[in-house]
Amino acid sequence: MRFTTSLAALALALAPLSAHAADEKKKDDAAAAAAPVPPPNVSVTKHKGSFGGQSIAYTATTGETYLTDKDDKPVAAIFATSYVKDGGDPKTRPITFLYNGGPGSGSLWLHMGAFGPKRVVLPDGKDDGAPPYPVVDNPESLLDVTDLVFIDPVGTGFSHTLGGKEPKDYWGVSADAKSIAEFIRIWLNDNGRWASPKYIGGESYGTTRSVALINELEGSYNDVAVNGIILISTILDFGAAAEAQGNEMPYILNLPSMATTAWYHHKIANPPATVAEIAAQARAFAIGPYAAALLKGNQLGAEERASVRAELARLTGLSEAFVDNANLRVSPGRFYKELLRDRGQVIGRLDTRYTGVDYDKAGEEPDNDPSFYGIDAAYTSAINSYVRGDLKLKTDRHYVTIGGVSNWDWKLADQRGRDGEVYVNVAPYLGKALRENSGLRVFVGQGWYDFATPFFGAEYSLNRPGFDPSRISFHYYDAGHMMYVRPDDLRKLSADIRAFIRG
Template sequence: MRAWLIALGLALSMGPAFADEPAKTGTSGPTASAADIPEAKSFSSDHTFKLRGQTIKYTTVAGETYLRNEKDQPTASIFSVAYVRNGISDPTTRPVTFVFNGGPGSASLWLHMGAFGPKQVITPSDARGVGAPPYTIQDNQNSLLDVSDLVFIDPVGTGYSRPLGETEGKEFYGVNEDAESIAEFIRVWLTENGRWNSPKFLAGESYGTTRAAALTEKLQGGWNGIGLNGVILISAILDFQNARFAPGNDSAHIAFFPTEAAIAWYHGKANKARWNDNFDAFVADARTYATDTLAPALIRGSTLTTEQKSALASDMSDYLGVSAKWIELANLRVDPTRFRKELLRNEGYTVGRFDGRYKGIDSEGTADTPENDPSGYGMDTAYVAAINDYLTRELKVDFTRPYKVLTGEPGSQWNWSMNEQGWPAYVNVTPWLGKGMRENPDLKVLLASGWYDLATPFFGAEMAMYQNGVVLDRVQFDYYDAGHMMYLKESDGTKLSNDVRNFIQAGQ
């Protein structure tokens, strides 16, 4: 499996395995002195495009921001692409949205070139692969530049961002370490651009939602706090207990059940007649079944009688579209990776992890798990080509080092600990989000979820929201007929843009 597929949208394992070259820091390795560090580079250009009937004039700044230690020595270079609309006389009336993807270890190209930037790479809406280049890159009518300035951030170890001097990458690789470095970048950007009193939003996808929740604490906490107007969570993973398939942890099976059911429905394998062919009723019932029937059954475990277990497996088969016997043999615990192989096994297909609409063909059909993720290799080459072409040819960024889309370096060294005692625990950043909402009565949250996302399932995000002190009447829940990257489907990309646009306008 490609290394990026293990990490994008968070590689859901406590100890992900990656392969990548060692971190290269400074200009001559980790021991480079401050004198070896070149000046930060910046590439500025002016542009105009037509967005939903408006003529938008804006300045693009693609460049490096140096983070510094207490001795004012550069420790890291964070690359970002900022889009600032021209002609705004009062910056307090103009929102700025800081945007990032996940991994951990992913650059921001997915939201940049697929969702909100001024340029968009086109993918087939029907979950077919993108094939070979050239790919279509066009003005993006889903860009948010009409309602907000945008800053796309590549964390250290991604894109062109890197550690500097004697600093090593691992100093930025962790739940707290990563959030602190991005918080510092935001502080510097606000200072350099005179935007401290502008409305501020965070927009993250996948692990980027983990980062966004952590940033609510890093930015708003303490006496040097930076107030936020809104947090946009796209394909969220907040409580990792809802996504770790470890012995004794049944939360993940509960969280994934409604998504597995939705994918079975999409491929015509669920018993649609039972719900009168009504998807909304079906998915609502799947949520209830997960909490009210499946959860108690999993808790009971081996105390279930053979008859009870068989009856439950038969019932689950109506939702999941796989045989009752297979479910029974799995002890009612349907692992999503095995489900991806089993659902369409007899037709000769596997289904996607990031987007269950996608179908793939393995070399043979008897394995337990798919060879690869068709929803990954079905679109990644278009995005990689698009970001490199756009940065180098249109924005004239002339770095010779590679733009790191998604490597294994950060994820393999990630510090998942969130407590000083070092107790083993599942990462859960939702309490920080809840605290931020309780302390800031104007802070609102948008949760955007695809029905067919087996990387960060919608019900897992809902469960996290319900359990951790989040102020629910300030949370906007939006759903899409696609997967992890719902903007791959044209109509859902437009819906996501409209939902976020309205959220920003209402929250400034």
């Protein structure tokens, strides 16, 4: 009784204090909203480099661009880094806008890993360890064929809201796309580049953003026409990928990635010579006997089940007993843990070539993703040291590499239905854009060993009615989600995109 009374007294004592604190916070927020907004923080520097075998002099502009409301009041600062070739003809010189995914990821991965003039060097397939992480010249940057703008959406990188604007107002498929479309229009105005050939591109959720963005840029009468969309590690149809009981599509779409991974780790008996061959075998099985078996559910006969079980075990490198216990439905998490359990290893999600060691060999899923903790520190170090050093940006802000948003609104602006009934699929936007812009082409780059955005899922999304397959080109790489961490695939990816832009 004495303890309960003490708690009650404490609660009464704290109540006025809490109310006071809430009032003080409201006053601070109001003061921040009323405070004058400083001018955008921008740094401009001059550089030279060799890219694609050409010597290029270019201007780097890194810093903030302000988005404004209807009263012309700044409400958000979009951080971006632009690289523009000196002396380029704005009427013919392409410009490419790039970003990463998450949602909630900064653009540092494509910026410092693939297409920027500098890149961080990582040991391929291994943990990046401790610093220093070398940042070197990147001859694979695309500056020989296009100017580049790397964009960090609100809540990522150094981007943030202003004047009391709520960051969550930008955290949704459609809201995010609208803000990037607004940034692109401002950039074209400020740089006199409306006549330039234009490309947009992203990685992972950045591919979702690209397709939502093309709807914002070309989906109305006030169009910004685009020449090409670059999709790297593609995810457009989230309904098909949803791991929910009763949804059979994820098992079908993930199976070819399980087969390529089992092939890579030498878990397939009598394997074919190439990864492309095992992928072809797995595709055929996935959309044929395997899909039929899953759709039959409890009506699947014993003989057919046995046949499917045997082939599923062969393609995944797992035992027949394991796939049978899983009801022929092996989830990715179980696969990561089970494939190399006999070796005491787990495999990565972003890149299944990576392996790690868990606390123990028991359990259903890995403790963590070895293909992510194997690279994250190097990229974070690289972007902070490079932007603050070579590009001479002075800022006290913390660069948000990933995870800077929450409560993402997945409902599309033009989508009907209650929240629980929404099927998130932006692919129809792309089909519409292809039908309404005869000059638009699409580049799709997929890693054989990527489970975050499996290659068969990308193929499925873009193989529906309403798409012109003659203007969609698929390219495959011997790595995972971030194929550019493998030096040979960085060179191949760069060459493939160069050809795409020149085409």
